Amino acid sequence: MQFHNVGGTYLKLHFCSPQFYHWNVIKLWQLCALGPCGHLIVVGKAVWSVHLTGFRTLWIPQSVLTGCVKAKLLEGWLDQHWRVEHNSVILFYVLQLSKKYGSVFTVHFGPTKVQALVNHAEEFGDRGMLPVLYDFTNGHGILFGNGDSWKEMRRFALANLRLWDGQERERITFKKSLGFRIEFLILIFLIGKAFDTTQPLSYAVANVISNIVYGSRFEYSDSKFRATVDRVLYYLYNMFPWLGPWLKSRKLLLKNIENNKKEMEELVRGLKETLNPQMCRGFVDSFLVRKPSHVSSSMPLLMEGGFHSKSHDTWPHSLELYYDRVLEEISSVIGSRQPLAEDRKNLPYTDAVIHETQRLANVLPIAIPHTTSRDITFQGYFIKKGTLVFPLLTSVLQDGSEWESPHTFNPAHFLDEEGRFTKRDAFMPFSAGRRVCLGEGLARMALFLFFTSLLQRFHFSPPPGVTEDDLDLTPAVGFTLDPSPHLLCAVSRV
Numbered sequence: 001m002q003f004h005n006v007g008g009t010y011l012k013l014h015f016c017s018p019q020f021y022h023w024n025v026i027k028l029w030q031l032c033a034l035g036p037c038g039h040l041i042v043v044g045k046a047v048w049s050v051h052l053t054g055f056r057t058l059w060i061p062q063s064v065l066t067g068c069v070k071a072k073l074l075e076g077w078l079d080q081h082w083r084v085e086h087n088s089v090i091l092f093y094v095l096q097l098s099k100k101y102g103s104v105f106t107v108h109f110g111p112t113k114v115q116a117l118v119n120h121a122e123e124f125g126d127r128g129m130l131p132v133l134y135d136f137t138n139g140h141g142i143l144f145g146n147g148d149s150w151k152e153m154r155r156f157a158l159a160n161l162r163l164w165d166g167q168e169r170e171r172i173t174f175k176k177s178l179g180f181r182i183e184f185l186i187l188i189f190l191i192g193k194a195f196d197t198t199q200p201l202s203y204a205v206a207n208v209i210s211n212i213v214y215g216s217r218f219e220y221s222d223s224k225f226r227a228t229v230d231r232v233l234y235y236l237y238n239m240f241p242w243l244g245p246w247l248k249s250r251k252l253l254l255k256n257i258e259n260n261k262k263e264m265e266e267l268v269r270g271l272k273e274t275l276n277p278q279m280c281r282g283f284v285d286s287f288l289v290r291k292p293s294h295v296s297s298s299m300p301l302l303m304e305g306g307f308h309s310k311s312h313d314t315w316p317h318s319l320e321l322y323y324d325r326v327l328e329e330i331s332s333v334i335g336s337r338q339p340l341a342e343d344r345k346n347l348p349y350t351d352a353v354i355h356e357t358q359r360l361a362n363v364l365p366i367a368i369p370h371t372t373s374r375d376i377t378f379q380g381y382f383i384k385k386g387t388l389v390f391p392l393l394t395s396v397l398q399d400g401s402e403w404e405s406p407h408t409f410n411p412a413h414f415l416d417e418e419g420r421f422t423k424r425d426a427f428m429p430f431s432a433g434r435r436v437c438l439g440e441g442l443a444r445m446a447l448f449l450f451f452t453s454l455l456q457r458f459h460f461s462p463p464p465g466v467t468e469d470d471l472d473l474t475p476a477v478g479f480t481l482d483p484s485p486h487l488l489c490a491v492s493r494v
């Protein structure tokens with residue numbers, strides 16, 4: 001994939017001078033720099049506002065922020081504001097800067113030196129490690145690993161996922177699991193009450209992934225399972241390293257991670273005791289048979305796949321209001337039978353709507369951090385080995401020179417003049433290069449089956465008394481970009 005043909009934006013972030021390291025309060029202004037409402041809050045004699053001119057500056061006397069007061073202020077303020085604003089602010093903020101400063105620019109951001117850009121798969125292909133991600137993984141696994149062990153794990157995982165893509169495994173495991181999750185949603189929706197889209201979808205997606213990872217699904221009434229998923233959701237809303245040790249939520253985050261690890265270990269113990277090497281039930285079994293010492297690395301897939309897919313699954317319903325044409329297509333091609341993966345090629349408009357939803361929803365706007373594997377000069381900028389790099393996927397997914405209407409929902413982006421589905425190079429919600437999403441094939445298939453099955457059965461609308469215009473779909477904060485929590489009603493079509 002050649003990023004430079006697509007013309008994305010490359011973000012380079014510098015952190016400020018180390019003399020401020022010893023101030024606890026430094027993290028406050030690190031945050032505030034990109035904090036609520038785009039205001040820059042400068043504490044004490046911070047000198048790094050050079051590149052942030054143009055933003056309003058609010059001075060907080062340093063004397064106000066000492067000892068406990070400092071900690072309390074910080075905690076309360078962060079809890080109230082940061083979690084709500086963080087992601088969208090970073091995103092819109094850097095996009096604004098990119099308009100002003102061009103495709104490579106510098107932001108002073110805190111006490112570590114950080115630069116972010118995308119290109120050159122090899123040089124920018126290592127995974128960058130943020131403290132909070134380290135808390136979660138200790139640097140192991142596919143998502144956050146590097147070097148030979150990452151290479152080996154990725155190859156192994158891909159081979160296994162391909163296995164499931166193969167006929168037998170797909171028919172048995174994948175379709176069955178999707179059936180379950182759809183069954184669950186049907187139950188929820190049939191209750192007829194307005195529901196918040198996030199939670200049932202998260203449980204359902206997590207069940208699909210656990211079917212693949214563990215070879216079995218959970219009952220939705222299982223309180224342990226629900227607690228695990230809730231904890232994963234909690235991670236996502238708290239994955240901000242610079243919140244650091246001041247936040248009480250970090251303590252909870254670590255406790256949640258510990259609890260989830262324990263439960264996963266328990267599950268793996270059970271699988272070990274009942275292992276039959278001739279009959280792999282899921283991903284963990286493959287590890288137990290062929291790579292027993294790496295088995296813990298398979299576990300974060302539950303979180304990884306779950307949260308990405310969940311974010312997408314919550315979006316299409318919000319856009320369902322536009323989907324009459326999709327329904328016509330589904331009903332003329334599939335009728336009332338269960339949709340199958342191979343139906344996709346006969347549903348070009350539906351496929352275009354799903355792609356356009358992914359493009360505009362842009363659920364991982366700054367992907368997952370990379371790091372440079374060696375010194376490199378890129379677009380005239382020297383970047384040192386070990387520099388943190390944030391691929392800004394939004395800059396490609398909503399690039400005005402690539403898309404006819406970059407900020408508007410427009411399925412025609414993926415259709416040719418005859419109404420046939422057409423691929424676009426700038427469509428890269430799964431990123432690109434050597435760290436491209438491992439679950440892309442699986443996620444694409446799940447999105448298609450899930451989306452068509454739900455639309456086939458339900459009409460979605462805002463709750464009584466709420467108009468479509470009242471629905472607030474402003475992206476909410478998190479590691480992923482989800483729509484703000486909102487209620488919908490599902491009315492059965494059959």
Ligand code: HEM
Pocket residue numbers: 127142143144154301304305306308309312363364367368369370391429430431432434435436437438439440442443444447
């Ligand atoms: C709609 C759903 C999904 C989206 C949009 C998505 C997107 C992404 C993105 C943007 C990355 C970062 C790539 C980079 O570092 O440049 C990624 C990495 C990854 N994804 Fe996904 N993902 C989805 C679903 C899944 C699923 C279902 C799985 C698991 C079965 C999965 C497994 C992974 C793994 C293991 C990585 C790390 C790859 C590596 O570092 O080598 N993803 N994904």
